[in-house]
Amino acid sequence: MAASSSKQLSRFWEWGRNIVCVGRNYAEHAEEMGSAPPAEPLLFLKPSSAYVREGSPIVRPRYCRTLHHEVELGVVLGRRARAVPQDAAMQLVAGYALCLDMTARDTQEQCKMKGLPWTLAKGFASSCPVSDFVPKEKIADPHKLHIWLKVNGKLRQEGDTSSMIFSIPYLISYISHIFDLEEGDLILTGSPKGVGAVEVDDEIEAGIGDVVSVRFKVAQGTEPGSPKGV
Numbered sequence: 001m002a003a004s005s006s007k008q009l010s011r012f013w014e015w016g017r018n019i020v021c022v023g024r025n026y027a028e029h030a031e032e033m034g035s036a037p038p039a040e041p042l043l044f045l046k047p048s049s050a051y052v053r054e055g056s057p058i059v060r061p062r063y064c065r066t067l068h069h070e071v072e073l074g075v076v077l078g079r080r081a082r083a084v085p086q087d088a089a090m091q092l093v094a095g096y097a098l099c100l101d102m103t104a105r106d107t108q109e110q111c112k113m114k115g116l117p118w119t120l121a122k123g124f125a126s127s128c129p130v131s132d133f134v135p136k137e138k139i140a141d142p143h144k145l146h147i148w149l150k151v152n153g154k155l156r157q158e159g160d161t162s163s164m165i166f167s168i169p170y171l172i173s174y175i176s177h178i179f180d181l182e183e184g185d186l187i188l189t190g191s192p193k194g195v196g197a198v199e200v201d202d203e204i205e206a207g208i209g210d211v212v213s214v215r216f217k218v219a220q221g222t223e224p225g226s227p228k229g230v
């Protein structure tokens with residue numbers, strides 16, 4: 001199948017595509033979480049309904065008391081990838097996006113203690129805010145990007161993608177040997193250190209250098225029927 005053009009992929013989040021997340025891909029973030037850096041990529045998924053765009057709020061689920069920000073570089077696939085060797089992986093990339101891996105940290109701690117998957121902590125509605133699509137031609141080297149995040153104007157997180165434990169071609173190749181990646185899929189490549197809590201009415205601003213930035217407000221979820229099992 002031919003690769004999609006940047007124009008076709010500019011609204012990748014509307015396609016209902018997969019969101020594949022990489023955890024503990026920065027040693028200093030693994031350390032701040034009290035976790036060891038992984039020997040192999042740690043993967044989890046968010047549902048495509050987790051996407052949220054500027055103009056809509058990030059909604060803290062009712063079952064969450066400690067909602068954390070994680071700023072991450074997102075990689076958007078331009079075509080299907082199955083068992084791709086590392087040296088061919090970058091040809092499948094269409095572009096990038098600034099992404100937030102919003103995390104119900106208290107729920108995640110409960111899940112970790114009970115040996116449960118992280119879905120409730122990582123996959124709730126609006127847990128994946130994304131920026132505009134950045135075509136790959138605009139990024140000279142995705143492993144030399146400064147990603148940053150402010151809360152109410154105060155710098156909370158910054159990191160350089162050169163510090164990733166597993167590179168983008170390694171991740172694409174690794175994931176594509178487990179399941180097919182599809183055109184429009186998004187890979188969140190992990191958070192640098194400095195994750196922290198946000199409160200209702202806070203404003204998050206985050207970006208990739210001066211290439212792209214986004215702003216989101218935090219709101220309280222009001223849906224009844226919150227999970228009680230965690």
Ligand SMILES: O=C(O)/C=C/C(=O)CC(=O)C(=O)O
Pocket residue numbers: 021022023024025026029030033034035070101103189190191
């Ligand atoms: O190690 C932990 O307790 C938590 C790790 C994460 O939440 C993983 C990520 O999402 C990440 O590193 O970006």
Ligand SMILES: [Mg+2]
Pocket residue numbers: 021022023070072101190191
């Ligand atoms: Mg993350």
